[in-house]
Every structure is written in structure tokens, then in C-alpha cells.
Amino acid sequence: MSRTTDILLTGLAPAIWGSTYLVTTEALPQGYPVTLAVLRALPAGLLLIAVTRCLPPRAWLGRVFALGALNFAVFWVCLFIAAYRLPGGVAATLGSLQAIMVIVMARGWLGTPVKAGAVMAALSGVVGVALLVLGPEARLDPVGIAAGIGGAASMAAGTVLSRKWQPPVPALSFTAWQLTAGGLILLPLALVMEPPLPQLSALNIAGLVWLGLIGAAATYAIWFRGVARIEPGTVSMLGMMSPVTAVTLGWIWLGQALDPLQLLGAAIVLASVWAGQRANRPRTTAEPKPAAIMVGETT
Template identity: 25%
Template sequence: MRNGPMIRVLNRPGGLLVTDPGRILPVAALFTAVGLWGGSFAAMRLCVQAMSPWSVMWLRMAIALVVILPFAGRLKTDAYRKGDWKLLLPMVLFQPCLYFLLESNALRFTTSSQAGVISASVPLMVAIGAWMMLAEPLKRKTLVGLFLSVCGVAVLSLSGSPDDTAVKPLLGNLLELGAMACAAVNMVMVKRLCDRYNPWLLTALQVFAGTVFFSPGLVLLLREARVGWTPPLVFSIVFLGAVVTLGAFGLYNWGMSRIPASKASVFINLVPVTAVAIGWMVMGESLSGLQGVAAAAVIIGVGISQRRTR
């Protein structure tokens, strides 16, 4: 037996599953991040019902910035190389700026449950982004899974009828799909930058850029004198800013810096389960029978694309 860290090899149908103790912490970080993201849909929907999306996003970013500022001096900034701005600028533009702009408006028109289901399409988008930007091979099963997931998202969106919980489900779901595309592009860029940059530094850059981008929300917030600052609203804002915006994105960036992007994106599959469960318990949301089948098609499509070969 060779010297080195012990690796356990477990038999499983369709192949072998290798578990490396050195990946326990990154996997735990990814699990925690996607769990927090799943809970953020209901909290975000509650907030955008009480104030404008720009105000909510500025508060999220400002709270996260206040929390991370005391630690900013400990983050190394000597990794910059000439031309890195071509990656850093799109990284912060796609997420948090465009991502949160699209998602915050999406949750005005659709339910947190449907938005959570659509988030399952991220792994497929990451695979396509890695094929386009990193020249990674695109397998046939990925294309099959993509087709099935797109069909599921289409049925999920078109079968929704306007009601008190989703006033314009088609528009909301399209906006959420656009937000997921922004997230997928961002993940590919973060993976490239994590080779040299501290993932928490990248998170701090995202928070700072988001605070500046959504600064008009401060003006809108000062004009929204009728906002009722109830305990659930205050808790949701603090949770979104300090825990989700900073904690979830920081943990995910850190975990992805130690695991391949295509593997890390698979953890997004857990977001729909959490989002639907919390949407049902907290917001009183539910999926119709046809929407449930469509949601299953989205998740199955992702599963097909990520299935191990023998």
C-alpha cells in the first residue's frame, strides 16, 4: 500500500465512488451554501412584496459589506495580473448585479417554489459554459438532460395560471431562468479565478460591486416611508444580507475552489427541494399536478446529465 491519505473506495451500481477525506470540508461548505440558497427564495419573496427590488438588493449588499469589512485587510490582493479585469469585471457584473436584478424581479411575479425548481438548470448551464469558455467536452447525455430540463421549465412556466401567489408566472420564470444563466457564467469565471485569487476576496469584490450597482435602492428606500418594518421582514433582510449574500456565496466560492466546477454545480440540485419545502411551510405555496411532473422532469434531466458512466 502506498503512503499518503487514506482513500475509501465503495462499490456502487454503475461504477465506483471514491471518497477523499480531504474533500469533507469543501463538500460540507457546498451543502451549507445550497441549503441557505434554498431558504433565500421565500425570504426574498417576502421582502420584494414589502419594498422595491432595488431597495432590497441594496440592503442585502450593504449588510454583507458591513460584515466583511473588518476582515478585508486580511485578504491578499497581490494576485492580480495584467488583463485580469477582463474576468473580474464580468464576474461581478453577472453576479451579483445582473443575477440579483433578474431574480428579485422574478420573485415579484412567480412563486419561490417555481423559482427554486428552475435553479436546478444551473448545472447544465455550467457544463455548456465550461464547454464554450474552458473547452471542456460536452457529452451526449448532457444534451439529453438539457433538452429534458428545458422542456420541464417550459411546461412549469406555461402551465402556471395567475393567482395571488404568482401574478405573472411566465414572466417571472423567464426572469429566473435568465438569473440562472448569469449564475452559471459567474461560476465558470470564479473557477478560473480561484486558481490564484482567495475565494473570499472574490466574494468581497462581488459584495462591493453589488453595493455600488444597487445604490439607487438607497434613494428608493428613503422614499418608501410606508414600509412596515415587521420582525419577519427585518429578519429576512438580515438573513439575506449577512447569511446568504456573504455566507452562502463565500462558502460556495471556497468549496468550488477545491472541487471541479462541473462537480460543484451538481449541489445546486438540492436547492429546489429546500425551496419548495420552505415555500410550502412559510409562504403557503404549492405546485399543481402538472407542475409537479414538470419539476420532476427538470431534476431528472439534470440527473441524466450528471450520471456516472461505468
């Protein structure tokens, strides 16, 4: 499969994740961030383990739980808190900082060189997201801001370490391990920190099914496949597709208007994703030509 196809397939995951803002605010009960994160991660992880019939070896448990914490437990709790306490635009803008964090972390943990073009693409992407989603009514709640930045840092670290720690199993099994680990980490916290959920409506159940099966099991399998195949900087830039989807769904589903600045922001985001893909493209070096063998030369 070509690199372009890998990029397009991987980009489907954050594009679908953009629905999280709409589903969280419109279809889920408010005030249960940890419990909802558990219900999104644990059932999906256990289902995938039942399908793949593959358990992590004992030597991998530490890494699996570390990745489960970074990619799911910490990230999703921060995501839910930010979605509750901040307008979606502020939360999305903070989340877009992940691309810059990945560049820095990949340099430290993977030895990936920092490319000026990649940094410029990441910075312009943040500007584009801000134009796309920030409005004059945006409020800056300190807890929400901390959650947004913490979630971006957690996902960035999980992305880089998922590239560094690659088990010899399919992406679906790797996803199952991490989802289950993240859910198990969060389960006791949910039982202690939050009251029991109220009786769930059909809309609540539909929202959880969407976030668990599609927004977790399917999309993260695609994402981790891409992490294993594509440069970390390229993968992180694809994450900026999420706020583009969120705004598009707000326009289609909620009737929210799009002004010229938002359209400009969407164009900047798409251009930044393309520029990031170009800037992070691995350099190919021409193979040296074999030296000519002189007549009479012995080997």
C-alpha cells in the same frame, strides 16, 4: 478533503438559497428589487473585507467587478424581479436552466468536454423542477420570464468565470470582493431608480440579515470554494437543490400541500443531481508503468 465531502458542503449553499423565495415574499417590502439587492450584497461584502483584511490588487479590479456584476448585481436584481412577477415555481424552473447554460459556457471558456450524461442529467433536472414547482395557476409574465432567464444566464457565466479566474486568496476574501463590487454597482441604480424604503419592521430587518449574512456571506463563500474544487457541471447541478428547499419550506412554513407529481419531481431532481455528479466525475487515467531497464543499458 474528498470530492464527495466537497460536493456535500457546496450543496449546502443552494439548499439555503431556497429560502430566498420565502423570505422575499413573506418578510421583505415589495417593489424594491434593486435596493434590496444592495442591502443584501454591500453590507455583507464590507463586513467580510473587515474580517479578512484583504483588498483586491489593482490588476484584479476589472475581473472582480465583472464577477460582482454577474454573480450578484445582475443575478439578484433578476431574481427579485422574477420572484415579484412570477409564481415561485415558474421562477425556479427558469433558474434551473442554469445547469445547461454552464455546460455550454464551460465548453467555450474552459474547454470542458460536453458529456452526454451531464446534458441528460441537466435536462431531467429541469423536468423534475417543473414537476416539483409548476402548478395550473402558473402565469407567464413576459418581464418575469425575461428576468428569470437573464438571471440564470448571469449566474451561469459568473460560475464558469469564477472557475477560470481564481485569485491566490481564500474563498472568503474572493466572496468579499465580489459582494462589495456587486453592491457598489447597484447602489447608484437604487438611488436613481427606486424611491426610499419605508420604515423597516423587525420582520424586514430579520429577513435582510438572513439574506445578507447567511444567504450571501456564508453561503457564497462555500459556493466559491466549491467552484474552485469541483467541475463546473457538477456545481451547476447542485443549484437544483434550491427549489427542493423552497418547496419544502412552503410545506413546513406555509402549510402548502404536496401532491404526488411534486414528490415525483423532487425525486427526479435528487436523482438528476446524483447522475450529474457521476457524469461530471473526472476520468482518472492509470499511470504508465516504467519501462524495464535492460542489463547493460546506460542512462
